[in-house]
Structure formats: structure tokens, C-alpha cells
Amino acid sequence: MTTPKTGGAQGYLRIATEEAFTTPELIAAFREELAAPDVDPGFLSLIGYYLDHPAERPRFVANALMDLGEQRIAHMDERGIDRQILGLTAPGTNVIRNPDRATMVAETANDRLAEAIAKYPTRFSGMAACAPQNPKAAAREIERAIGKLGLSGVLINSHILGEYLDNPKFNEVLEAIEAMDVPLYIHPNTPPASMIGPLLEAGLDGAIFGFGVETGMHALRMITSGALDRFPKLQIVIGHMGEALPFWLYRLDFMHGAGVRTGRYESMKALKKGKVSTYLREHFHITNSGVAWEEAIKFTQKVMGEDRVLYAMDYPYQCPIAEVEALDAMDMPLEVKRKFFQTNAERLFKIKSA
Template sequence: MRAIDMHVHPGTREYLVDAGGKYLSDALHYFHRHDAVVSVEEMAAHYRRLDMMAVLLAWDAETQTGLPPVTNDYVAEVVRKYPDIFIGFASVDPWKGRLAVRELERAVKQLGLRGLKCHPIAQAFFPNDRKFYPLWECCEALKIPLLLHTGTTGVGAGVPGGNGLKLKYAQPIPCIDDIAADFPNLTIIGAHPSWPWQEEMLAIAVHKTNVYIDLSGWSPKYFSPSLVQHANSLLQDRVLFGSDYPFLTPERWMADFEKAGFKPAVWEKILVGNAKRLLGL
């Protein structure tokens, strides 16, 4: 296996059109990916050709967007169909309270999903608000990682008002730092290079060993020197390859990664080793 892509969305109509609506339509325009919609079969074949596994993410921002989720059942069915390619992460709408906790328990215990993905900007919540702590307690009890979007987002990007989405929900300090301190047995993955708060995310990961960083959503040629430096040294065991497919393809990411200044000695860790350890593979 060449790599494990830790940040993959379904490139299907169910996600890009039905669940995403105007929000993801704008994101596809922002990333120049107008031809991104594919079938599940095409997506699986794509990753098989690349000799990669992919962490496939559900999506539920129903309270804020009014759009139907990409359900945990949908992701679990894709994983059942292609277990050699996909690993599933659940999503729940944090605003649904106890229903969200029960759905997360079902997604893990009954459907076999292996983590939780939340997008604080699209879901419009501060992760360190204690009203949402029952979700993180559930993650900790289930021994699953929590993947949280950080930094700016392509969702709503490039349009007046950003479709009403607010970036403040995705600032690592205090949002991720508070959770990492309050839940030391919870593995937290900060998704993306976290711009404009990259240094905050690096500081948290250096300070707290239960925090990882995935490198998705940006071509590596745009990574800050500080991010590359930390991935080559202090954080080499907690940095993860992710593409943010279909917005950025793994081929594009890998081609730029090889020229971005990462030491060959850390390539295997970033591309596959760290993910295998985190996921227990």
C-alpha cells in the first residue's frame, strides 16, 4: 500500500449536489473541479489504481444548511462494498444533542465506522463550548479519533459573504487546544494546514501529544516553511497525508509533496505509517 489518504469526501452526487447544495457548488468552482462528480465504483477504482486506502467522511450540517446529510449508513455501505479501499468516519450534527451522541454510538458500534468528522464552520459551532462535550466524551469512550476542520475553508469561498459561513469557529486556539487539554485520552486530528492560524495549530501539536495534523486541502507547494520544518522534525510522527478529494486529487497532492522539502526519511510516516498506527491497522 502506497499511502492512506486520511481526508476523502464522496465524489458522488449524494455529497456534492444533494448534501452540499450551493455551498459545495461554490467550493468546486473555487478549486476548479467542475467535473468532479463520479460514481462510487469510479472512486473506488481510482484509489485502487493509486494503491491507496482512503478515509471516507460522512457529512451532516443539516441544522445550519437545511440540506440532507451524507449519512453514516451511506458511508458504511460503501465501506462494506470496498473494504480493501475505504475506511469510514462518521459525522453527526452537534446541534442535535443527545440524538447526535446516540447516532455516533450507533455509527461506531453497529456500522463499524472508525472516527468522527466535524466541520465547525459549516456546522456553526465552537467545539470547545461545553454543551458539545458529551460528543467528545463519547469519542473518548469509544476510543475513536476526532477529525476537526481548522482554518479557512473552500466551502462558501469566493462569493459575497461566503454564503454566511463564519471562519471564527475553526480557530485552533482556543477551540482545539481546550478540547485536547480537557480530553487527554482523545486523539484529535486538526484537518488542513489551518491558515491563517497555522502557527497556533503547530504549537498545540507540539504541546499536546494527543493532537495530529492532516495536510489535506492544500497543495504542498503552498505549505509554510514552518509546517514543513515541523513535519520533518518534532511532529514527524503526528502528521498525516490527506488530499481533500474531490476538491484536490491525490495525484496532484503527491506530485507536489515530492518537491515540497519533506525529508525522504519522513515520507513513509506521513504517507502511511502514522495513519496505520492511529487507525490500528
């Protein structure tokens, strides 16, 4: 098998849609939160590890996150990645308890990202950060980042200090995203203190399982709460093979319908479009970040439609060259592979590739 190359000779460009970066301002805010006497246990487990553990992998990740220049471009070239769509690394601003500081961190991150895109316009695109702790300021920053800086989406790292975007207090944030006609990427966060205990004690709180549990629940809340009936044009991206939701669709539809019919939960009402699966197919796009598994990708394409499944690498957290080689070798028609690697991302994020 040949080493992947950029340039599209294989019949498509590789656009990686969930690629992380950080900034000095965010790291400083993380340090302050880590030093607090009541530090969030999931945040401590995640960021305490990546900032301070001496092992080779966290050191590679910490270094790579800070680079928006030649080192990152070299890593992309080594892996055959033509373009990264960048987003502020988890948990981003969501863990910062001072709303003004969180807003500042988001603004500076967007400025730094826009500068990197201007320097490497054919290699980088980006999703805006915001601080939903202050919904009005977050909405203003989304408008600035998309309208003035030219970013291509909005990334929110799941729960905001234990609260979720279906809460009407965040309506201004969702209104701004919908009005700017860009996708919302809901990226994982570690589960909040109210649910993390059994996961943390078993070492299952992070990317191995806890991320999917927490973020899959967030996505479901956006559906079952009726939030997507309030924001009917909103398009949402979730990674890691849809945080397993495509594999749950049959049971989700059955049990949601049963719950609505019996009135079991005050919070669960009938939805305008009926089934959970309808909302997933009409409002969500799935990336395979961290899941270089042909069978899962093909199943999700079958369930969601070929136009709603996109490639992501999950750089720098998971970026073996062998995974790119395996996906290049998928037994899949070239036109479908081109959608997966390139054109679905171009359409969703409004990218014009050279």
C-alpha cells in the first residue's frame, strides 16, 4: 500500500472535519480552573492528563495542539490530509466559570484561527468558538466570526458547566447559528459531575466511552426536547460515528413513541416530525472521527444517506497514517468515497477547494 499523498491523485481530496487546536489564552484559563479547590472531576481527568502527563502521547498532543503553522502542515502532508477544518479543543470555553474570561478566550481563538487560515487558505478552514455562558455575547461573537472573519461553522464542546443547548436559555446562541446558515458541531466533553462517577472509577470517562455517552445524550436532547422544532433550519454535526446513535435508531424510535403515547415524562412531548430517526436524518451530519472502520462507515451511510457522512481524522488525538490507508482502501464506489472524503464537507462548510 502506498503512503497517502495530498493533491487528489486518488480521485478525491481528503478534508478532515474534526481537527483540534488550542491557544495560550485557553491553556492559561485551563490552568486556573485546574487550580481551583472545586475542580470539575471530568475536566481534571481530561486536561490534567494532556497538560501534565509525561508519557509520549500526551506530550505529542499538547505540542501539536499549539501549532497552527509549518509543523501542522508537515503532519498533514505525512498523512495525505489536504485540508483541516479546525475547532478549539475540548472542553474549550465550556469549563470556564467566568463568562467574561470565557468570551475573551473565544474571541482570541477566533482571531488566531482566522490569521492561520489567511496564511494557509488552501489547507485550513475553521469553526468559530463562543462562550455560551453569556448567550448574548456568544451570539455576537458567532456573527463576527462568521460574518467578518469568514469562519465556516460553530463548534461547541457539548455541555456548558453541566447545562445543555436544548435549554431555552441558549436560544440566542442557536438563533445566531441558524441565522448565519452554518453548521453547529457538537464536540464531546467529559460527562458532568452529576453523571461521571461510575465512568471515572472504571477509566471510561473520556474518549473510550464517556465522550460518546455524554455527547450522544446531548444530541438526543436536541431532538426529544423539541429544540429542532424551534430551529427547523439548524444543521448539526456529531463525530465518532454519530456517537453510536445511528446504531440505536430502531430502539430510539420505538421507545420514544411509547413514552410519548403514555405521557410517561413531562419533558417528552410529541414532535412535529414524529420519529427521532427523521430528525437525525434531516438535521444531523456524521463524521467518522476516531472510527476508521469500513463496516461502521458503510452502515451509517446506509442509515443516514451518503450525503451526510463525512471524513474526520481527530488530529492530534488520533492520527495514525494506517487509518488513512485503510479508509482509502475501502470497498466503495469512487463517487461515494469522494462524497465521504471531500464533497460532503465542501457543501456543508461552504468550502471552495482549489
